[in-house]
Amino acid sequence: MTALGGPDRPDRGGLAGLPGSRARRRREERASALRSTLVALVSTVVVFGAIAFVAVSSPGWSAVQASFLDGSIFASSLPDIASAFLVNIELFLVSEALILVLALLLAVARSSTAPVLFPVRLMATIYVDVFRALPGVLVIYILGFGIPGLNLPGVPTDPFPYAVFALTLIYSAYVSEVYRAGIASVHPSQAAAARSLGLTQAQALRHVVLPQAIRRVVPPLLNDFIGLQKDTVLVSYIGVVEIFRQSQIIEAANFNFTPYLAVALVFLVVTIPLARLTDWLIAREARRGLGGSGRSAQAANALSRGGQAAP
Amino acid sequence: MTTAVPAPPTAMPALRVEGVSKSFGALEVLRGIDLEVAEHEVIALIGASGSGKSTLLRCINLLEPVDEGRILIGGEEITARRVNVDRIRRRVGIVFQSFNLFPHMRVIDNVTLAPRHVAKRPKAEAEADAMRLLERFGLADKASQLPDRLSGGQQQRVAIVRALAMQPDLLLLDEVTSALDPELVAEVLSVIRELAAGGMTMLLATHEMGFARDIASRVCFLDAGRILEQGPPAQIFAEPREARTRQFLNRIIEAGRL
Numbered sequence: 158m159t160a161l162g163g164p165d166r167p168d169r170g171g172l173a174g175l176p177g178s179r180a181r182r183r184r185e186e187r188a189s190a191l192r193s194t195l196v197a198l199v200s201t202v203v204v205f206g207a208i209a210f211v212a213v214s215s216p217g218w219s220a221v222q223a224s225f226l227d228g229s230i231f232a233s234s235l236p237d238i239a240s241a242f243l244v245n246i247e248l249f250l251v252s253e254a255l256i257l258v259l260a261l262l263l264a265v266a267r268s269s270t271a272p273v274l275f276p277v278r279l280m281a282t283i284y285v286d287v288f289r290a291l292p293g294v295l296v297i298y299i300l301g302f303g304i305p306g307l308n309l310p311g312v313p314t315d316p317f318p319y320a321v322f323a324l325t326l327i328y329s330a331y332v333s334e335v336y337r338a339g340i341a342s343v344h345p346s347q348a349a350a351a352r353s354l355g356l357t358q359a360q361a362l363r364h365v366v367l368p369q370a371i372r373r374v375v376p377p378l379l380n381d382f383i384g385l386q387k388d389t390v391l392v393s394y395i396g397v398v399e400i401f402r403q404s405q406i407i408e409a410a411n412f413n414f415t416p417y418l419a420v421a422l423v424f425l426v427v428t429i430p431l432a433r434l435t436d437w438l439i440a441r442e443a444r445r446g447l448g449g450s451g452r453s454a455q456a457a458n459a460l461s462r463g464g465q466a467a468p
Numbered sequence: 469m470t471t472a473v474p475a476p477p478t479a480m481p482a483l484r485v486e487g488v489s490k491s492f493g494a495l496e497v498l499r500g501i502d503l504e505v506a507e508h509e510v511i512a513l514i515g516a517s518g519s520g521k522s523t524l525l526r527c528i529n530l531l532e533p534v535d536e537g538r539i540l541i542g543g544e545e546i547t548a549r550r551v552n553v554d555r556i557r558r559r560v561g562i563v564f565q566s567f568n569l570f571p572h573m574r575v576i577d578n579v580t581l582a583p584r585h586v587a588k589r590p591k592a593e594a595e596a597d598a599m600r601l602l603e604r605f606g607l608a609d610k611a612s613q614l615p616d617r618l619s620g621g622q623q624q625r626v627a628i629v630r631a632l633a634m635q636p637d638l639l640l641l642d643e644v645t646s647a648l649d650p651e652l653v654a655e656v657l658s659v660i661r662e663l664a665a666g667g668m669t670m671l672l673a674t675h676e677m678g679f680a681r682d683i684a685s686r687v688c689f690l691d692a693g694r695i696l697e698q699g700p701p702a703q704i705f706a707e708p709r710e711a712r713t714r715q716f717l718n719r720i721i722e723a724g725r726l
């Protein structure tokens with residue numbers, strides 16, 4: 158009984174102390190790591206080689222090569238495409254700033270508990286439901302063609318503001334849910350401690366709950382940023398000359414699809430590092446969260462206890 | 469609006485609880501609590517787990533609304549409708565079993581949060597006062613650390629300092645040593661002892677009977693939501709009148725905690 162899991166287990170416990178066997182084990186581990194790497198390498202080469210072979214040996218390959226992989230068109234289209242990407246970046250930055258604010262307001266509204274705020278809660282809930290249900294392209298079409306179509310005086314005809322407006326409306330619905338999960342993850346005792354010191358509910362939210370909530374949701378927020386970055390191409394449908402629209406223009410002029418490859422390349426170069434960063438942050442958060450406590454679903458009433466006491 | 473109730477400066481209890489009842493759904497947790505605490509008094513609330521000690525403290529701090537009865541602080545009814553809850557809370561500090569420090573703020577920011585944003589004191593002034601308090605309780609060198617770098621005892625002392633920074637008239641302590649390793653209990657108890665010696669009015673729920681006997685001017689035994697018996701510690705611990713109190717104390721003695 159005492160030997161169970163004790164220090165004097167018979168297996169290799171005694172042997173490990175010998176320097177010779179320790180060195181041998183290390184050698185074996187290294188050899189096995191090397192083997193794994195080799196296997197991974199070979200299988201990768203085989204799989205990708207097979208895919209490439211199938212593609213290249215297909216009957217249509219030369220046609221595809223001519224229309225998608227034209228080196229000179231690629232080179233000549235890249236500058237225009239890169240400068241059109243600046244429009245995507247602008248769309249992204251302006252929308253993102255608005256989204257972060259609007260989504261936070263929605264999340265706070267939905268997390269409120271005071272009875273007088275019921276209409277606000279209801280509106281926020283309806284908003285989030287509606288914009289998560291509608292396909293994004295539809296929202297972009299309706300706003301981008303619908304509002305200018307009203308011919309109201311003073312309404313802009315430039316599609317850019319509608320693009321920003323549409324992206325903001327769509328993404329705020331998603332991002333508000335991310336915020337809301339963050340708010341719910343802060344244990345109610347935090348709000349209670351703040352309230353017990355005399356902070357108002359708004360102050361408790363501002364100084365205690367939100368800073369902790371936002372810190373926790375940075376990785377999922379970045380995930381949504383990646384989505385938004387890609388979805389900026391959707392506004393090409395309402396006539397914003399951004400990267401995708403620009404590539405369509407070049408395609409039409411050359412009867413060649415290579416510009417799309419350039420677009421793909423630009424997105425890969427920009428998005429992959431952001432995706433890596435997000436994964437890294439999530440992994441770091443997971444490591445930190447191991448010792449964390451009180452992140453349960455019952456925390457969904459994060460503010461309710463503090464709120465009950467208010468008349 | 470209403471006719472103000474001017475508090476006569478003498479003979480006004482620091483805290484007065486009148487017939488307070490509180491239920492959570494069908495569960496009656498407090499059943500008509502009456503309690504009066506004079507200034508500078510230290511009251512120990514003892515009683516079995518679930519007898520309602522924490523709930524009573526949370527009600528006095530208005531973290532839970534009461535169902536029936538009134539609570540008055542310095543003569544002002546805090547359970548009245550339309551009373552300014554946040555203003556009342558400034559006068560009553562509470563320290564929880566689980567510290568509840570704000571993990572994203574340095575110790576000094578934990579302590580100055582309420583003085584700055586509730587009492588609206590200038591930052592430099594609030595920080596100077598906070599440093600004095602931290603120093604007094606041996607925490608000055610921890611001022612710019614995050615709470616999770618501190619031991620449990622240090623965290624709990626910071627929580628006490630944080631409550632004191634608002635200069636409350638009444639301090640509520642809810643089993644402030646229960647979450648601590650035994651060797652860390654003493655440092656927190658000595659802080660409380662010092663506060664008692666300084667005249668702080670306190671109401672503390674505790675399982676530390678020896679401590680209650682040392683420090684309390686009065687001990688209240690809570691049983692199933694009622695104050696079954698109260699009196700000076702010598703009487704409660706030596707010759708309790710109620711059978712339930714005797715039972716409870718016997719169990720404590722068996723557990724080796726008295």
Ligand SMILES: Nc1ncnc2c1ncn2[C@@H]1O[C@H](COP(=O)(O)OP(=O)(O)OP(=O)(O)O)[C@@H](O)[C@H]1O
Binds near residue numbers: 492515516517518521
């Ligand atoms: N928010 C709540 N909702 C529902 N029930 C609650 C709530 N808070 C406390 N209770 C219940 O009320 C009863 C009294 O709880 P309370 O925490 O006041 O007891 P206590 O005397 O502090 O016990 P302990 O010594 O274990 O801390 C318990 O049965 C508890 O489960």
Ligand SMILES: [Mg+2]
Binds near residue numbers: 522523643
């Ligand atoms: Mg308790």
